[in-house]
Amino acid sequence: MEFVIEQGTKYDFLPIYSRKEQAFFTKPDAPGDFSIMIKGGYTSLDVSLISSTLYCVSGFNPQKTWEKANLAYPRVSYGLVKVIFDFSTQRGLGMDYAIDWKTFYDKSTGVICMCGSNISYNAINVEFTNNTVASIDNGKLVAVWLKPLFVK
Numbered sequence: 813m814e815f816v817i818e819q820g821t822k823y824d825f826l827p828i829y830s831r832k833e834q835a836f837f838t839k840p841d842a843p844g845d846f847s848i849m850i851k852g853g854y855t856s857l858d859v860s861l862i863s864s865t866l867y868c869v870s871g872f873n874p875q876k877t878w879e880k881a882n883l884a885y886p887r888v889s890y891g892l893v894k895v896i897f898d899f900s901t902q903r904g905l906g907m908d909y910a911i912d913w914k915t916f917y918d919k920s921t922g923v924i925c926m927c928g929s930n931i932s933y934n935a936i937n938v939e940f941t942n943n944t945v946a947s948i949d950n951g952k953l954v955a956v957w958l959k960p961l962f963v964k
Contacts, residue, residue: 814951820892823941827960834874842868847906851913866893883918888939927955
């Protein structure tokens with residue numbers, strides 16, 4: 813599987829984190845067809861199988877598991893992230909991608925980063941929907957950044 817940055821207008825979904833549900837969702841609801849599971853299988857990147865592009869981040873991600881960090885929202889370009897699958901996909905299904913990723917949070921900036929241990933300086937950051945960024949390095953997704961609206 814490969815992640816490719818494409819020119820185009822980013823999606824218009826607002827990321828929201830519900831403290832009560834301990835989960836991410838979007839307004840309006842994003843119509844994801846396929847899930848790329850990150851961070852232990854409960855948080856996902858939702859993909860349109862029609863356009864094969866990332867829509868948003870959704871799913872369970874308990875705040876008590878987040879690690880404190882000093883984070884700033886990255887410099888970004890705007891566009892789409894196309895997912896090139898090297899296997900057959902089916903609507904309503906998903907796959908594990910980065911189950912060892914952790915969630916880092918900076919309370920002072922409101923920025924969240926889900927990633928592994930290292931993010932390459934060569935990674936390209938693309939905001940593919942509002943306040944949601946994919947960091948891509950050599951076709952690999954290496955981090956996801958969010959600045960969600962927090963609700964109770």
